[in-house]
Amino acid sequence: MNSVRTALTPKRRQKVATRPDTREALLTAASDLMVEKDSIEFSLSEVGARSGMSAALVQYHFGSKEGLMLALIERGVTRATSQLGQLAARPIPATEKLRLHLNGLVNAYLRMPWTNRLLHVLMQGDDEERARRVSELYISPVAEFYRTLLTQGVEEGSFRPIEPMFFYFLVIGACEHLAARRSVMRFAFDINGVTDELRRQYVAFVYDVLMSGIAAHPPG
């Protein structure tokens, strides 16, 4: 890695660093690669090859695969959690926030089905500090959103009291699984890819189940 950095002279480095398009192009190439392979197993060379650049340039921009993974999460999830903050602050009922959130969540996972797998990898191993920071930046905001949402719903009389952690695992698990298990959908259900219509139907289904279950006679 040092040799790569040394090979880039200060002047060259500056030139590269001021070209945000290169960084963006590399991130997009890495994301496309993971979506295409339905896997987070990729090499910096593959990212380089796909973007028509060298593996050395990828390494220059991100240092390592881990650095690239962090940058992908930062680009993708920071935006999503900031939208979550805006949604939390809107003066609308909790039920409506939930519906909008489910729609945004399934959309986000379909665009970035690798999100939770990368977060999982970044929260493993011996680097506790990194795990804690990744959790604070990208997981806790979601948990916090759920706490606030569930409290609002109970206050408005629309939700019964619910344990936020259980809600987290059910909602995230359900919304991620549709997007991250393309092979299951293909081989066990004979469906190739999620159309807009299918996505809308699934969001409506998860919302309906959350709000009234699968009982034959829902409330209301």
Next chain:
Amino acid sequence: MNSVRTALTPKRRQKVATRPDTREALLTAASDLMVEKDSIEFSLSEVGARSGMSAALVQYHFGSKEGLMLALIERGVTRATSQLGQLAARPIPATEKLRLHLNGLVNAYLRMPWTNRLLHVLMQGDDEERARRVSELYISPVAEFYRTLLTQGVEEGSFRPIEPMFFYFLVIGACEHLAARRSVMRFAFDINGVTDELRRQYVAFVYDVLMSGIAAHPPG
């Protein structure tokens, strides 16, 4: 790999092959390793080291990491799907089958949190034939169980008509996520490991949500 097989003379091979305990011990070591690391990234050497045997012996028994993964799935999931078949045939209401199934599913994922990740890896890449076979053996039986269960529930007047694929993704996603995201539980919710009590509460929560949602006034 050839050298390993060649090194084992027919006599030696026979002796090893007749010792099912060795195979079992290696499978258990691999499973423990994945649970401990909260990851499916492991090497045959690590499995050998953990079980006090050589990597060569691991390779002799399973051929490759892929072979070991298939054997783990075969051992763990075959039993689970056969229990599913027995559950489907029992003369009890669909709601009761659902409750028992959720309990078994969460238990299975807690014992083998790596299950879906291994299945995912085995259903990827260029080997379409393998993907199709893995799906037929380990995913389709679950999908089929859900189809039958949902039909029974509608006939008994307890379920409204539900799309089985949507039900699959919601239930599997929700039940797996609790077991397979130990780091999220630890760092974002400050909970170390799933106790029996927590497991029971989560199963009851998922069942309640499925049956009556989170609405303040569930049916009945």
